[in-house]
Amino acid sequence: MTTTPEHDKRIAEMTFSSVYPHYITKVEKKGRTKEELLQVIEWLTGFDEKKLQDLINQKVTFKDFFSQADLNSNANLIKGVICGYRIEDIETPLTQQVRYLDKLVDELAKGRKMDKILRTA
Template identity: 55%
Template sequence: MSERVFRMPVASVYPHYVTKAEKKGRTQAEVDEVIRWLTGYDDDELKRHLDEETTFEDFFAQADLNPRSSLITGSVCGVKVQEVEDPLMQRIRFLDKLVDELAKGRPMDKVLRA
C-alpha cells in the first residue's frame, strides 16, 4: 500500500486538499501556504511539481522540510503522525494533518507551529 501512495502524483491529491479546506471556508491560497511551509517550496516550485505530476516520493525527496515539522502531532485516519516509522509516509501524514487542521478552522499561526 505504501509503495502505491509513494508513486502517486501529488497533483492527484491536491484538489482533494483544496476541496476539503474550501468546504470549511478556507482557501486554496491557505492550502498552498501550508504546503510551502512544510516543504520549503515557493509558489513557482509548487506549481511546477503539480504541473509535472511529481510523485509524493520525489516531491518530498526534493523538499527542504521545515524543521518545526517535528512539532506536528495528532492522528490522521486513526494513525498518530508522530509514530509513523517510514520517513516518507510520515511526511505525507504531516501534510494530511496540516490540511485537516486548516479545514477544522485552526488559526494559521497554530497550523504553522508559529
C-alpha cells in the first residue's frame, strides 16, 4: 500500500516524545502497565528504559528513533491494519516501522497475551 509523501514526511518529523505519553495513557486505561509497554518497545527496538528515556529527553524524531533502533528480526511478523493501512503492505520502511510500534501498543491495550505480542508463541 502506498502512503503519500506528505504522510511519510509528517511521521518522520514527529517526535517520539510527543507520542509516548499517549501510548502510556492508552495501555494504562486498559489495565496494562508502563513496564509492559517498555517491554514491548524494547522487543521491537532494542532500547532499554535508560536509552528510551535518553531519546525522549533529546526529543528525537521518529526518523532518528528508528535509525538508532536494532529492529527485532521478527518484526515482519507484525501484520494487520492500523490507521487504515495494512502494515505488511506499507512500502516506506520508516512508516512501516512506526506502524509496527502502533500495532504492538494496540495489541497490548486490547489485552493480548505478551507472548503473542512479542511473537514468541
